[in-house]
Amino acid sequence: MxxxxxxxxxxxxxxxxxxxxxxxxxxxxxxxxxxxxxxxxxxxxxxxxxxxxxxxxxxxxxxxxxxxxxxxxxxxxxxxxxxxxxxxxxxxxxxxxxxxxxxxxxxxxxxxxxxxxxxxxxxxxxxxxxxxxxxxxxxxxxxxxxxxxxxxxxxxxxxxxxxxxxxxxxxxxxxxxxxxxxxxxxxxxxxxxxxxxxxxxxxxxxxxxxxxxxxxKHSENKTYKIEFKNENDFTKIKEKYPSAKLKTTEKQVIISITDNEINDLISDLSSCDIRFLKEEKHTLEEYFMKFYEDDENV
Ligand SMILES: Nc1ncnc2c1ncn2[C@@H]1O[C@H](COP(=O)(O)OP(=O)(O)OP(=O)(O)O)[C@@H](O)[C@H]1O
Ligand SMILES: [Mg+2]
Missing domain, CATH: 3.40.50.300 (P-loop containing nucleotide triphosphate hydrolases)
Known part of the structure; x- marks a missing residue:
């Protein structure tokens, strides 16, 4: 109970x-x-x-x-x-x-x-x-x-x-x-x-x-910036990760995940045509801060 x-x-x-x-x-x-x-x-x-x-x-x-x-x-x-x-x-x-x-x-x-x-x-x-x-x-x-x-x-x-x-x-x-x-x-x-x-x-x-x-605390939190070559892949990932930040003009998503979620992300990306993928480090405060930002996608 x-x-x-x-x-x-x-x-x-x-x-x-x-x-x-x-x-x-x-x-x-x-x-x-x-x-x-x-x-x-x-x-x-x-x-x-x-x-x-x-x-x-x-x-x-x-x-x-x-x-x-x-x-x-x-x-x-x-x-x-x-x-x-x-x-x-x-x-x-x-x-x-x-x-x-x-x-x-x-x-x-x-x-x-x-x-x-x-x-x-x-x-x-x-x-x-x-x-x-x-x-x-x-x-x-x-x-x-x-x-x-x-x-x-x-x-x-x-x-x-x-x-x-x-x-x-x-x-x-x-x-x-x-x-x-x-x-x-x-x-x-x-x-x-x-x-x-x-x-x-x-x-x-x-x-x-x-x-x-x-x-x-135990897993390092990571943020990945990913740019897609085509609209379909961009749409698919942005729907799968509704909390991701988006740069629609450049077909970019910025996804924050814990280490535990990395395998899921890699498997989601494996079928996509990617222009580049970049890791950006951030702190615990930043992890929470993104939920405060006045962004429709968060
Ligand atoms: N009695 C009420 N009548 C009408 N709207 C209300 C009432 N109580 C709360 N609200 C509205 O509901 C929403 C949630 O209010 P709530 O006070 O639960 O927010 P909160 O998360 O506690 O915010 P804060 O961090 O400012 O304390 C707000 O938009 C608020 O204006
Ligand atoms: Mg309150």
């Missing part, structure tokens, strides 16, 4: 906005990175996992329970950090955390206190007087303090300074050691590469690629 299962999930907000036919699974103990440009659909997916809204099509489930129909049961074992936090301005940090503890009926602030110390927060301060980073830390504690098995984190380090980002990475790694299942959306490649087992890349509401981080 998958801990988190998303099957053909669609939420159509109109004007091509929303999330369209997304399917992916997350296993117990996995840290899954959810990466994509602004407006891609990351927060929409996480909000539907929380059962805040009903999907138009498809299903989202956690522990085999439906995120919409069984949201009250599911929520008990989830820690959620929203992308846009809204905390009650007139409360103190600790006052708010105590209220959450009471509402959840957990009656245990020990982990919250540990985290207050860990993140060096003055929790007696009124929330309205807190900086952005301080508010973010309070929201992080709210998501973690009841020690849930599943964490849904929407851009968790947004507003944190580099030192606190490092502390957050250590926290996630220690939660991972405890066997937690974590999905986190992020724009920070370094964070993704330090934390995640797998990464799903979402663009314009569609899941365009899933990457196993170990494969990416």
């Amino acid at each position: 998958h801990i988190i299962a998303i099957e053909n999930f669609t939420k159509d907000y109109g004007n091509k906005k929303g999330v369209f036919d997304i399917s992916f699974h997350i296993e117990k103990g996995e840290v899954y990175g959810y990466l994509g440009p602004n407006g891609a659909g990351k927060s929409t997916t996480l909000r539907h996992l929380m059962g805040f809204s009903k999907p138009d099509c498809g299903t989202l489930s956690i522990n085999d329970l439906d995120c919409w129909n069984d949201k009250t049961i599911i929520k008990k074992d989830i820690g959620y950090l929203p992308g846009e936090i809204a905390l009650p301005e007139d409360m103190t940090g600790i006052g708010y955390l105590k209220l959450i503890d009471k509402l959840r009926k957990t009656n245990d602030l020990s982990y919250a206190n540990e985290l207050i110390e860990y993140f060096e927060i003055d929790s007696s301060m009124k929330i309205k007087k807190m900086s952005k980073g301080m508010k973010q830390k309070i929201a992080i504690i709210m998501a973690f303090m009841h020690d849930p098995d599943i964490l849904l984190l929407d851009e968790p380090t947004s507003g944190l300074d580099p030192l606190m980002q490092e502390k957050f990475i250590k926290l996630i790694n220690s939660e991972k050691q405890k066997g937690k299942t974590i999905i986190l959306s992020s724009h920070i490649f370094e964070e993704i590469s330090k934390l995640c087992d797998r990464v799903g890349i979402i663009k314009k509401g569609k899941l365009i690629k899933e990457v196993v981080m170990e494969d990416l």
Whole structure:
């Protein structure tokens, strides 16, 4: 059984906005990175996992329970950090955390206190007087303090300074050691590469690629520029590799693959009439960056 299962999930907000036919699974103990440009659909997916809204099509489930129909049961074992936090301005940090503890009926602030110390927060301060980073830390504690098995984190380090980002990475790694299942959306490649087992890349509401981080780290990523002599071969390869960049006038494709995919590429190219093939090296950041570029073919 998958801990988190998303099957053909669609939420159509109109004007091509929303999330369209997304399917992916997350296993117990996995840290899954959810990466994509602004407006891609990351927060929409996480909000539907929380059962805040009903999907138009498809299903989202956690522990085999439906995120919409069984949201009250599911929520008990989830820690959620929203992308846009809204905390009650007139409360103190600790006052708010105590209220959450009471509402959840957990009656245990020990982990919250540990985290207050860990993140060096003055929790007696009124929330309205807190900086952005301080508010973010309070929201992080709210998501973690009841020690849930599943964490849904929407851009968790947004507003944190580099030192606190490092502390957050250590926290996630220690939660991972405890066997937690974590999905986190992020724009920070370094964070993704330090934390995640797998990464799903979402663009314009569609899941365009899933990457196993170990494969990416251990295999050298390569980019090949290929120019074809004829239109047919160019068309065939561009259809086979929809994420390839194209230079249509010169019948060129630029394909980025991992070492594991090299045999497939060679076999695909073996029947083509090629003018030239050139290898271009690139980094992990570049590998992800290409999915951000405003290119219709990516
Ligand atoms: N309640 C809503 N009503 C209408 N459109 C919405 C609503 N919520 C989100 N959208 C649209 O759906 C798309 C996906 O939004 P979403 O917030 O999920 O993106 P995101 O990947 O989280 O982006 P970001 O990186 O900026 O946080 C956007 O085009 C957004 O404008
Ligand atoms: Mg978002």
